[in-house]
Amino acid sequence: DLNRKIGMPVVNGKSSISGYSGKAVKPIALRFIQQLRMHPELRDFPISGIGGIETWEDAAEFLLLGAATLQVTTGIMQYGYRIVEDMASGLSHYLADQGFASLQEMIGLANGNIIPAEDLDRSYIVYPRINQEKCVGCGRCYISCYDGGHQAMEWDEHSRTPHCNTEKCVGCLLCGHVCPVACIDLGEVKFKKGEKEHALTL
Known part of the structure; x- marks a missing residue:
């Protein structure tokens, strides 16, 4: 309760620290x-x-x-x-x-x-694949990539459609995680410079 400066729930004007569930x-x-x-x-x-x-x-x-x-x-x-x-x-x-x-x-x-994070295979990049037919033009992928990623998602203001700049993309797929209609999934796979190509399980 921001007006009374008391945490919720209020019990006779007081509150308490509780647990975390659900x-x-x-x-x-x-x-x-x-x-x-x-x-x-x-x-x-x-x-x-x-x-x-x-x-x-x-x-x-x-x-x-x-x-x-x-x-x-x-x-x-x-x-x-x-x-x-x-x-x-x-x-x-x-x-x-x-x-x-x-x-x-x-x-x-x-x-x-499940292995330690430092042992994960980071020799390749998986670029996002955008299903433009499913895209609703909300721009969340663009905003998330621009403000919290690598500015790899480009935005066409006229058509309200996103496009991935593969020169900047690192394959984090933040764009796919924030998409409200799940129109972004795994796309082209590219091995990083100097890395030997090998079989992958995606």
Whole structure:
């Protein structure tokens, strides 16, 4: 409450510091699950995942990073127990599609694909590919690249369309992350000068 200079919620004119829950805490929770599962002294202990689980996709992410069980609080407070049925149904279909015989088979599988940031392959650039038919001309990609990137996204004021300047682009794909209609995805791949071409998994 900016007028009374009291944090929300106000209880008899006072407030307090509280915790953090719901969808916003999910990235933090996922990181903790992954780190706990990979710790050599904790590998044999079951881990229960909690923090921002609302959909079957959320549940699958926690399981793939090493959670053996899941807990849901805020999601149920917001949407009711019905989301548990949706999670169970979604996970069942995912298991069948992926060829898993049981839930246990997927626990921790994604950890083999997580490496230190300094070990990531940075020998190439993936330029953004813009679907001009889907583009709504909002300009968010241009603004984000200009103010927070490398000024590689150029903007045609007349047609309200963005174009990537590959001479400036470093392939961060910030433009794709901020696009509200998902019209920017992975495009041309170029290996950096002096780097040897090799097979890539994008």
